[in-house]
Amino acid sequence: MSDLKPNETFTTRDEVAAEKDWAVAKAFFDNLKSKKPRPPKPTNAVTVAVSSRTLFNMVEERKIWEEEGLEKYVEYQQEHENEPLKPGAAFPFVKALMTVNTRLRKLYPDSEELFDVVLMTNNHAQVGVRLINSINHYDLNIERFCMTGGKSPIGYLKAYLTNLYLSKDSDKVQEAIEAGIAAATMFNPDMEVELSETQLRVAFDGDAVLFSDESEIIVKQHGLDTFFDHEKQNENKPLAQGPLKCFLEALGKLQKKFYTQNERLNCPIRTYLVTARSAASSGARVLKTLRSWGLEIDEAVFLAGAPKGPLLQKIRPHIFFDDQMFHIEGAKQLGTISAHVPYGIGQKDHKGKLIEQPAKHS
Amino acid sequence: MAVSCHGMFDLDSCNVQPDSCALPKGAAFAFIKAVQTVNQRLLGLSEKNKTLLFEVVLLGKDCEEHIKLNIFDSAKHYGLEIDKFYFCSSDNLIGTLQANHINLFLSPDKDDVYSVLKAGVPAALLYQQAEQQAINRLKVLFSGDLIGLSADSMVCLKDRGFTDVHIQNFKAAKECLREFVVRIGEMKRMFGHEGSPLHTSLMTVWGSRDVCASALKTLRGWGLDVDEAFCLAGATCGPILALLQPHIVWDNGLHNLKGVAPLLSS
Numbered sequence: 366m367s368d369l370k371p372n373e374t375f376t377t378r379d380e381v382a383a384e385k386d387w388a389v390a391k392a393f394f395d396n397l398k399s400k401k402p403r404p405p406k407p408t409n410a411v412t413v414a415v416s417s418r419t420l421f422n423m424v425e426e427r428k429i430w431e432e433e434g435l436e437k438y439v440e441y442q443q444e445h446e447n448e449p450l451k452p453g454a455a456f457p458f459v460k461a462l463m464t465v466n467t468r469l470r471k472l473y474p475d476s477e478e479l480f481d482v483v484l485m486t487n488n489h490a491q492v493g494v495r496l497i498n499s500i501n502h503y504d505l506n507i508e509r510f511c512m513t514g515g516k517s518p519i520g521y522l523k524a525y526l527t528n529l530y531l532s533k534d535s536d537k538v539q540e541a542i543e544a545g546i547a548a549a550t551m552f553n554p555d556m557e558v559e560l561s562e563t564q565l566r567v568a569f570d571g572d573a574v575l576f577s578d579e580s581e582i583i584v585k586q587h588g589l590d591t592f593f594d595h596e597k598q599n600e601n602k603p604l605a606q607g608p609l610k611c612f613l614e615a616l617g618k619l620q621k622k623f624y625t626q627n628e629r630l631n632c633p634i635r636t637y638l639v640t641a642r643s644a645a646s647s648g649a650r651v652l653k654t655l656r657s658w659g660l661e662i663d664e665a666v667f668l669a670g671a672p673k674g675p676l677l678q679k680i681r682p683h684i685f686f687d688d689q690m691f692h693i694e695g696a697k698q699l700g701t702i703s704a705h706v707p708y709g710i711g712q713k714d715h716k717g718k719l720i721e722q723p724a725k726h727s
Numbered sequence: 728m729a730v731s732c733h734g735m736f737d738l739d740s741c742n743v744q745p746d747s748c749a750l751p752k753g754a755a756f757a758f759i760k761a762v763q764t765v766n767q768r769l770l771g772l773s774e775k776n777k778t779l780l781f782e783v784v785l786l787g788k789d790c791e792e793h794i795k796l797n798i799f800d801s802a803k804h805y806g807l808e809i810d811k812f813y814f815c816s817s818d819n820l821i822g823t824l825q826a827n828h829i830n831l832f833l834s835p836d837k838d839d840v841y842s843v844l845k846a847g848v849p850a851a852l853l854y855q856q857a858e859q860q861a862i863n864r865l866k867v868l869f870s871g872d873l874i875g876l877s878a879d880s881m882v883c884l885k886d887r888g889f890t891d892v893h894i895q896n897f898k899a900a901k902e903c904l905r906e907f908v909v910r911i912g913e914m915k916r917m918f919g920h921e922g923s924p925l926h927t928s929l930m931t932v933w934g935s936r937d938v939c940a941s942a943l944k945t946l947r948g949w950g951l952d953v954d955e956a957f958c959l960a961g962a963t964c965g966p967i968l969a970l971l972q973p974h975i976v977w978d979n980g981l982h983n984l985k986g987v988a989p990l991l992s993s
Contacts, residue, residue, distance in 0.1 A: 404960045435920050439952075489920065490929065490943060490956035497940040508936055509962060514928075514954035515921075524966035 404508040409477035411615045414522055415459060416532040417486035417496055419551045421450035435489070442492040449502035450495065454551040454702055455531050456503075458683040461565040463506050465633045469619065472626050478619065483525055484510035485518045487537075522546055529612045531704065539707045547612040549686050549704035552693060558681055558700035564633050566682040567616060569662075570706075571640035571651055573688035575613060577605035578709030580647075585710055596647035603654040608708050609686055610658070617660050637680055638662045641692075643669030674699040688712070755833065755853050758974040759783060759807050761865035765914065765924045766808075772917055779914050783807075784829065787814045788839075821846045831907055833975060840978075845896050849903035852976040854968070864926045867911065868973035869953070871931035873897055874904070874945050875938035904977055905949055912950030920954075928955040928971060932964050 404410075417423060430438035462480040469479055482505075484496065490512045500507050511521045519540045522530055530541045530548040541548035560566075572581045584592045616634055623632040642648055644667035655662060666676060674695040677685055685703045687693055689711045696703045762781045769776040787798060795814060802809050815823040821843060824832055832843050832850040843850040854868070915925045929946065931939040939958040946953055957967055 406961065439920065490953045491947070493956045494940050494943050497936050500936065508958065508960035510936065510939075510956070510958050511967075512956040514956075516955070520970045521967065524970055525962065 404506075405477040405479045405481050408526060410479050410481035411619065412481045412483055412525055412527045412529075413459075413462065414483045414485040414518075414525065414527045414530045415455045416518075416534070416537075417484060417488050417492070418533040419453050419455035419531045420459065420484065421453045421456070421496070421499055422553075423450060423453070439489050439491050442495050446495045447498060448495075449499040452503070454533075454553045455684075457560050457702065458531075458565075459505060459507070460562075461560075461683045464563060465565050465619070466506065468633050469622065472628070473622065476622075478622065480619075481509070482507045483527070484512075485521060485525070485527075485530065485532075486511070487513045487515055487518055489514045519544055528615050535705070535707055538705075542608050542706070542708055547609045549609075549706045551684075551702070551704045552697055554696075554700045554702050555698050556700040558678070560681050560683055564635055566635050566637065566680060568637040568639050568677060568680060568682035568685040568701075569609060569613060570685075570687040570689075570692065571638055571642060572604075572607075573709030573711055574607050574609050574686050574706050575638070576607045576610070576651070576654060578607070578688070578711065579605060582710050593646040596642075596650050600650045601653060602650075603657040604650065606658075608706055610660075613660055613662070614658075620661075635663045636661075637682060638665040639668070639673055639676060639680075639685070640666070641668050641670050641673070643667050674701070677701040755835075756805075758833070758853060758865070759809075761863075761924075761974055763808055764863050765865050768924045769914065769917060776917065779910075779917070782810050784811045784813060784827070785809050786820075786823065786832075787812070788817050788820060821848065824848050830910070844900045844903060847899050847903065849907050851907075852978055854973050854976050864924050866926045866928070866971070866973040866975075868928045868930060868968075868971060868976045869904070869908075869942075869946070870976065870978045871929045871939055871942035872934045873901060874929075875931060875934050875940075875942035877941075907977070908946060908949045908951045912952075915951060923954075926955075927951060927953045928957070928973065929953045930957040930959065930964065930967065932959050933961060934958075935960065 418427065426438065426442060429441050459482055462482060466479045469476065484500075484507055486496075488496070493510070493512045496510070496512075509525070511518060511525070513521065517537065517540065519537065522541060523544065523546070527546055530538065530546055531551050532538050532541075532548070533551060535550045538548040538550045569575050572578060580592060580596065583595050613636060616636055620632055620634050620636075623629065623634070638651070640648075640651065642651060648665075648667045652665065664680075668676065672695050673687070673692050677696050678699045678701065681701075683702060685696055685701050686706050687696070687703065688706045688709050690705060693703045693705050762783060766780045769779055785798065785802070787795065795812075799812065811827075813823055813827065820839065824843065825846075825848060830849060832840070832848055833853050834840055834850070835853040835855060837852060840850045840852050911925065911927065915923065915927070918925065929939070929942055931942060934942075936958050939956060943953065943956060955971075959967070
């Protein structure tokens with residue numbers, strides 16, 4: 366089993382049945398005589414689950430649901446079924462994932478280590494027709510979806526072996542993080558910025574996103590000076606993992622596939638670390654931690670407390686993960702697509718739990 | 728609407744002693760309780776709904792005399808509202824179903840379900856639920872891969888190695904499904920979207936998203952708005968089914984076709 370996946374145990378009988386299902390799906394798909402590429406098997410792929418409101422702009426429709434109720438909402442969606450929805454916050458990110466897939470398929474035509482985008486929404490199934498029509502309109506490569514008609518999608522996230530979950534609903538995101546799945550709440554940027562069409566760019570904050578919030582706790586409880594001393598003393602001790610570490614890992618694995626084919630300079634995935642830490646006093650520990658995990662990050666920016674907005678404007682990531690709403694607001698204002706990771710002491714209703722990552726299996 | 732179910736009690740595990748234990752519950756048990764809830768709610772809404780109610784009939788295949796008695800007693804013991812009991816031999820299964828105008832045959836046995844479907848009697852699978860589910864909702868799952876294919880596109884299945892006979896059977900199964908869907912749709916419309924005791928889901932395991940969209944629209948055309956939809960595009964359905972825990976699964980027999988298994992391994 367690929368180690369891109371969180372831990373799942375399947376019996377051999379399930380695996381045999383799964384292989385059979387897989388063979389039939391292959392047959393059906395090949396038979397459709399379409400040029401569309403076949404979706405990869407979930408166990409091998411990097412699965413990204415997006416909710417309908419992050420993929421498409423459903424602000425107006427949401428208002429109808431809130432003001433007039435479920436029945437009117439479903440009716441409205443059915444009436445406008447053939448009108449494609451407008452793109453949402455996660456739309457550029459999904460398009461960038463598809464670009465990476467195209468490059469991967471060219472280099473490794475038979476490999477299944479690709480991005481697999483799944484639509485995971487607790488919208489009612491009847492709204493599904495409009496969603497599918499919209500997906501067709503933009504020719505997105507989303508073949509799997511889950512419309513739970515009101516139930517929480519968290520159980521299904523695990524069933525689909527999800528590596529990353531993006532939603533507009535912070536409660537669901539929090540549930541996912543507590544269940545050990547990397548997740549973030551997406552926000553629309555306040556202005557439009559032109560993004561790269563050939564390279565997927567992902568920016569991460571450090572503490573409480575890639576790493577645990579242990580150092581942030583020290584800052585909040587004992588102040589910056591104690592923090593600097595502590596970090597210097599513990600320079601060689603790796604930090605504990607944060608909720609998004611696995612996703613960075615998954616990106617790294619795909620990046621290596623380009624490096625081995627001599628495509629390092631032309632790699633369509635680029636990762637950034639954008640942290641308020643300063644390089645001199647607390648940066649070393651971060652870099653050493655990443656090294657100890659065997660992970661590379663393409664660019665690391667230490668801001669020493671300076672605002673992140675302007676720098677992110679230069680980078681233009683397709684998505685930026687941070688745990689503090691203060692930074693999210695700053696990034697949003699200057700046009701960066703930001704995603705909030707509700708983890709750690711930076712949150713208002715912090716529950717004080719350390720993340721339990723699902724056990725890795727060899 | 729009469730429903731005949733064979734999987735009511737777990738006949739194998741009980742020690743046969745004339746007047747002792749009530750038989751332990753089988754796969755259909757939760758289903759019957761859920762059906763009773765639906766019936767209650769329908770009547771609660773209006774007396775006119777009497778025509779829409781489920782009528783459950785218990786069909787025992789190849790039962791010995793003392794088992795028959797046990798079945799009667801156990802049904803009473805658990806307070807199950809079973810209107811009629813039929814007992815027949817396995818050869819006469821289809822004949823019995825047809826003679827008594829059964830609208831839907833349910834069994835946990837895939838072979839039985841498939842042979843009944845082939846004969847033109849609607850049949851569906853009783854799902855083996857992991858534990859006794861909350862009985863205030865009846866959950867029905869439709870397998871959408873064939874629903875999404877129109878009669879014309881079914882012909883393309885011939886290229887995949889399915890014979891004319893298979894395709895004929897698929898068409899017959901789809902027709903049976905349609906009758907059931909129309910009735911369920913009528914019942915469901917009595918309740919709103921929220922708090923309904925009837926919960927329907929659609930799952931396409933192999934088809935692309937367009938097949939799923941087409942299945943959604945077909946079902947809607949027959950009068951049923953499903954609550955949940957899943958498009959797996961080849962992913963395994965095991966984990967999703969385990970979460971969904973439906974009572975009945977309308978699997979058009981495609982997965983279980985004995986003749987198809989060797990074709991699938993190619």
